[in-house]
Amino acid sequence: xxxxxxxxxxxxxxxxxxxxxxxxxxxxxxxxxxxxxxxxxxxxxxxxxxxxxxxxxxxxxxxxxxxxxxxxxxxxxxxxxxxxxxxxxxxxxxxxxxxxxxxxxxxxxxxxxxxxxxxxxxxxxxxxxxxxxxxxxxxxxxxxxxxxxxxxxxxxxxxxxxxxxxxxxxxxxxxxxxxxxxxxxxxxxxxxxxxxxxxxxxxxxxxxxxxxxxxxxxxxxxxxxxxxxxxxxxxxxxxxxxxxxxxxxxxxxxxxxxxxxxxxxxxxxxxxxxxxxxxxxxxxxxxxxxxxxxxxxxxxxxxxxxxxxxxxxxxxxxxxxxxxxxxxxxxxxxxxxxxxxxxxxxxxxxxxxxxxxxxxxxxxxxxxxxxxxxxxxxxxxxxxxxxxxxxxxxxxxxxxxxxxxxxxxxxxxxxxxxxxxxx
Amino acid sequence: xxxxxxxxxxxxxxxxxxxxxxxxxxxxxxxxxxxxxxxxxxxxxxxxxxxxxxxxxxxxxxxxxxxxxxxxxxxxxxxxxxxxxxxxxxxxxxxxxxxxxxxxxxxxxxxxxxxxxxxxxxxxxxxxxxxxxxxxxxxxxxxxxxxxxxxxxxxxxxxxxxxxxxxxxxxxxxxxxxxxxxxxxxxxxxxxxxxxxxxxxxxxxxxxxxxxxxxxxxxxxxxxxxxxxxxxxxxxxxxxxxxxxxxxxxxxxxxxxxxxxxxxxxxxxxxxxxxxxxxxxxxxxxxxxxxx
Numbered sequence: 161x162x163x164x165x166x167x168x169x170x171x172x173x174x175x176x177x178x179x180x181x182x183x184x185x186x187x188x189x190x191x192x193x194x195x196x197x198x199x200x201x202x203x204x205x206x207x208x209x210x211x212x213x214x215x216x217x218x219x220x221x222x223x224x225x226x227x228x229x230x231x232x233x234x235x236x237x238x239x240x241x242x243x244x245x246x247x248x249x250x251x252x253x254x255x256x257x258x259x260x261x262x263x264x265x266x267x268x269x270x271x272x273x274x275x276x277x278x279x280x281x282x283x284x285x286x287x288x289x290x291x292x293x294x295x296x297x298x299x300x301x302x303x304x305x306x307x308x309x310x311x312x313x314x315x316x317x318x319x320x321x322x323x324x325x326x327x328x329x330x331x332x333x334x335x336x337x338x339x340x341x342x343x344x345x346x347x348x349x350x351x352x353x354x355x356x357x358x359x360x361x362x363x364x365x366x367x368x369x370x371x372x373x374x375x376x377x378x379x380x381x382x383x384x385x386x387x388x389x390x391x392x393x394x395x396x397x398x399x400x401x402x403x404x405x406x407x408x409x410x411x412x413x414x415x416x417x418x419x420x421x422x423x424x425x426x427x428x429x430x431x432x433x434x435x436x437x438x439x440x441x442x443x444x445x446x447x448x449x450x451x452x453x454x455x456x457x458x459x460x461x462x463x464x465x466x467x468x469x470x471x472x473x474x475x476x477x478x479x480x481x482x483x484x485x486x487x488x489x490x491x492x493x494x495x496x497x498x499x500x501x502x503x504x505x506x507x508x509x510x511x512x513x514x515x516x517x518x519x520x521x522x523x524x525x526x527x528x529x530x531x532x533x534x535x536x537x538x539x540x541x542x543x544x545x546x547x548x549x550x551x552x553x554x555x556x557x558x559x560x561x562x563x564x565x566x567x568x569x570x571x572x573x574x575x576x577x578x579x580x581x582x583x
Numbered sequence: 584x585x586x587x588x589x590x591x592x593x594x595x596x597x598x599x600x601x602x603x604x605x606x607x608x609x610x611x612x613x614x615x616x617x618x619x620x621x622x623x624x625x626x627x628x629x630x631x632x633x634x635x636x637x638x639x640x641x642x643x644x645x646x647x648x649x650x651x652x653x654x655x656x657x658x659x660x661x662x663x664x665x666x667x668x669x670x671x672x673x674x675x676x677x678x679x680x681x682x683x684x685x686x687x688x689x690x691x692x693x694x695x696x697x698x699x700x701x702x703x704x705x706x707x708x709x710x711x712x713x714x715x716x717x718x719x720x721x722x723x724x725x726x727x728x729x730x731x732x733x734x735x736x737x738x739x740x741x742x743x744x745x746x747x748x749x750x751x752x753x754x755x756x757x758x759x760x761x762x763x764x765x766x767x768x769x770x771x772x773x774x775x776x777x778x779x780x781x782x783x784x785x786x787x788x789x790x791x792x793x794x795x796x797x798x799x800x801x802x803x804x805x806x807x808x809x810x811x812x813x814x815x816x817x818x819x820x821x822x823x824x825x826x827x828x829x830x831x832x833x834x835x836x837x838x839x840x841x842x843x844x845x846x847x848x849x850x851x852x853x854x855x856x857x858x859x860x861x862x863x864x865x866x867x868x869x870x871x872x873x874x875x
Contacts, residue, residue: 240837240838240840241624241837241838241840244623244624244625244840245624245625247625248625270625270626357732357817357818357820357821358818359820411710412709412729412732413708413709413710413729413732414732415729415732415733415820415821415822416707416708416709416729416730416731416732416817416821417732425710430710550838550839550840551839551840551841554834554838554839561820561821561822562822565734565821565822567734567822
């Protein structure tokens with residue numbers, strides 16, 4: 161009997177400890193009450209890190225007594241658990257990088273995004289950035305993010321010499337794309353280089369395709385969980401992905417290479433086309449400056465969506481609602497978007513939304529056209545991984561890879577995605 | 584001998600127990616607690632009872648991941664332990680002439696696993712990798728594959744890398760054990776007319792049985808803990824063909840933000856490792872009873 165009592169006591173003790181520990185993990189973040197201005201972001205690359213460090217020095221000189229602490233995390237880490245960890249920590253960042261869309265709405269819901277409207281309409285941020293850039297920065301009618309840059313997350317890049325050498329014009333329609341694949345293959349050229357080991361590179365391309373075939377409304381409804389993956393048009397859209405496989409459009413190694421390796425394959429002239437985002441301009445300039453490349457938007461395809469739509473995302477910086485230094489944060493963001501620093505960022509390979517200083521460096525014409533493409537688009541489609549819940553995005557990407565690899569038919573892959581996202 | 588004060592033993596054990604409690608016991612209990620919740624790692628938790636466990640049993644990717652790790656362990660027993668034993672046998676027979684071979688075979692163990700994985704991702708590269716280049720050079724183009732990108736070859740490819748790394752490790756253990764085998768026993772076998780191969784399998788290996796058992800246990804439990812090699816080489820792909828519990832639960836917990844479900848999978852995997860260990864010990868005890 162005593163043994164039974166002791167066992168029950170031990171179990172009760174263990175259960176209590178478990179519940180206490182579980183409760184301990186449920187902490188909320190808070191801004192530190194000190195003289196450090198904390199800024200968090202994914203790693204923007206060495207060139208931009210130098211600009212950020214320089215801005216930090218400028219700020220510290222202008223605001224004696226305040227120290228700027230920049231926290232650059234690995235991109236994947238930052239996008240997944242990195243930022244939430246920081247925000248829920250004891251010294252959460254005062255300013256942090258974020259993508260517009262579902263992620264931003266989540267930050268607002270969790271109480272991590274301050275209303276920057278007053279700083280934009282009458283404070284230090286006034287007049288630095290065009291008002292239209294703030295359209296995607298609003299949640300629930302409030303401006304909660306200061307825009308920084310925007311990316312077209314997928315276009316079809318092509319090697320002009322390889323394409324013209326094979327007598328193939330940049331494809332404007334889906335049928336032209338498939339015909340181009342056939343022609344290039346018949347000449348021993350890999351039509352499209354893709355590094356899809358991490359699933360998002362082709363996944364984002366296919367996401368744009370789905371929005372064109374099923375319509376933007378269905379695309380958004382399904383990825384935001386308001387409709388199932390078996391919605392009309394989705395199977396047809398993944399049928400087009402299966403056509404890419406049937407026409408041997410992609411490199412055989414697509415599922416074994418990551419996005420960088422896919423970039424390299426294209427930059428080394430081993431493929432005629434490459435579906436990736438606008439950031440590829442700076443990669444190409446840096447790693448293969450002699451290579452002549454250009455792009456086309458996703459070829460048109462019969463469907464319910466806007467055939468001129470662009471898949472892209474705006475990014476920016478959020479002031480943490482829990483920060484005790486919101487005014488200082490707004491001052492810092494104003495400094496980031498000052499003419500001289502915008503010029504410095506442009507030199508470092510990114511083009512901020514704010515106005516550069518007069519006589520700034522020339523921007524690569526392809527970047528300018530890509531920015532115009534996004535700015536002029538009547539329909540902008542958000543990529544699954546930044547615009548919507550990551551779990552649904554992952555389920556979709558996996559479905560695309562299964563169809564692309566010939567492992568499942570579109571309906572089966574979508575049923576799989578529904579099970580994964582719905583579980 | 585009795586301590587002067589009753590608290591003395593506890594004071595000595597205290598620091599170690601504190602570290603153990605903080606670094607091992609606490610996280611284990613917390614993982615157990617999380618496994619009964621629906622929680623993203625931040626914000627409020629929701630108690631869901633055994634839902635995460637029933638979901639794990641229905642999750643085909645998780646069930647398949649257990650099959651994959653079983654295949655991986657079986658393959659590494661052959662590629663690591665058996666090959667290590669064979670190498671040690673050969674090197675021990677050439678005592679004094681094998682230093683460079685031992686160093687060369689042990690060298691991969693000293694490399695960080697991430698470096699090994701990156702190195703082998705080049706070796707396996709479908710376009711310019713060494714494996715396909717060699718196959719092409721000897722006229723075996725039909726055997727060329729995208730080794731890490733095809734579901735039929737990816738798991739085997741990872742197993743080979745694991746074998747390349749750890750065969751040298753087990754070889755070092757077996758080599759040290761074989762050197763302890765009494766020379767008279769071997770000499771007696773030789774006088775009885777036994778050949779080298781027979782001496783190895785029927786004399787030397789039974790003598791170093793304890794070392795073999797320890798290595799098998801290390802290989803099995805280490806197999807369950809594998810992560811870095813899979814993560815860098817394939818990250819569970821292609822099409823979940825190399826998904827093992829560790830890569831899957833990491834993705835579920837840290838990418839999908841399902842810490843509760845990931846914790847349930849971790850608990851199930853821990854239970855499996857413990858069961859495997861207990862089964863192994865029972866088999867050993869039975870073997871000892873039979874031998875006695």
